[in-house]
Amino acid sequence: MLEVQSIYKQYDKKTVLENVSLSIGEGEIVGLVGENGAGKSTLLQLLATLMKPDAGEIYWQGLAYRQHVKAIKQQIGFVPQDLAIWEHFSVEDNMRYFERLSWKRIGIAACQQICRDMQLPQWKEPASSLSGGMKRKLNLAISLIHQPKLLLLDEPTVGIDMRSKQEIGRFLRQLAETHGTTIIYTSHDMNEIEQFTDRVLLIGKDRYYEELLRTKGIQVDCL
Numbered sequence: 460m461l462e463v464q465s466i467y468k469q470y471d472k473k474t475v476l477e478n479v480s481l482s483i484g485e486g487e488i489v490g491l492v493g494e495n496g497a498g499k500s501t502l503l504q505l506l507a508t509l510m511k512p513d514a515g516e517i518y519w520q521g522l523a524y525r526q527h528v529k530a531i532k533q534q535i536g537f538v539p540q541d542l543a544i545w546e547h548f549s550v551e552d553n554m555r556y557f558e559r560l561s562w563k564r565i566g567i568a569a570c571q572q573i574c575r576d577m578q579l580p581q582w583k584e585p586a587s588s589l590s591g592g593m594k595r596k597l598n599l600a601i602s603l604i605h606q607p608k609l610l611l612l613d614e615p616t617v618g619i620d621m622r623s624k625q626e627i628g629r630f631l632r633q634l635a636e637t638h639g640t641t642i643i644y645t646s647h648d649m650n651e652i653e654q655f656t657d658r659v660l661l662i663g664k665d666r667y668y669e670e671l672l673r674t675k676g677i678q679v680d681c682l
């Protein structure tokens with residue numbers, strides 16, 4: 460269970476997150492939506508332990524982030540908006556490289572299985588030759604090497620075609636159901652949010668998304 464209690468975050472004097480609280484259970488897939496600049500990436504970075512809130516507390520499985528950051532970090536997979544792969548390495552060598560850096564050694568066969576499960580069969584091909592969608596899959600596959608229990612995805616499907624979106628969506632659902640992985644992801648694609656998430660959190664003051672989602676019959680919690 461992820462618990463966020465009344466967090467605040469400012470950059471210089473600009474308040475981005477104000478009294479944000481939320482709670483997400485094991486195996487839930489939650490969509491995080493809101494206008495550009497609403498604070499989605501900021502919230503994901505706080506949850507990923509890459510920044511600290513100015514006030515408030517975050518708990519993962521009952522452990523406070525402030526006291527147990529090292530143990531919590533090991534259970535988190537974070538995929539930022541920008542790709543972080545080695546373009547001149549093959550898919551296999553990317554997976555080998557990041558597996559060696561990982562705190563958990565799962566072996567190359569398990570790495571290949573992640574790529575297979577994700578419909579990324581180009582194991583021997585250089586990352587530079589992959590399509591945008593396949594690169595996104597590789598980025599996601601790398602984040603799964605250490606078998607995180609909390610997966611944070613910042614626009615994982617931006618700019619990719621419907622088929623790859625479907626494959627990623629199905630893969631995430633399987634991950635949540637079979638491993639109990641808690642998944643939070645941001646997207647501006649409301650069809651995808653409707654299709655792949657269990658519920659939606661809306662961040663920011665713009666109520667456009669709220670109306671849009673409610674029209675689609677999707678339950679929205681406003682942060």
Ligand SMILES: Nc1ncnc2c1ncn2[C@@H]1O[C@H](COP(=O)(O)OP(=O)(O)OP(=O)(O)O)[C@@H](O)[C@H]1O
Binds near residue numbers: 498500
């Ligand atoms: N390192 C930083 N220093 C100063 N301001 C920042 C920093 N990072 C983000 N901001 C500001 O904080 C606000 C929230 O940014 P954030 O990237 O969290 O929003 P977002 O909802 O993810 O936006 P988008 O949908 O465009 O990705 C924006 O106004 C942004 O300019």
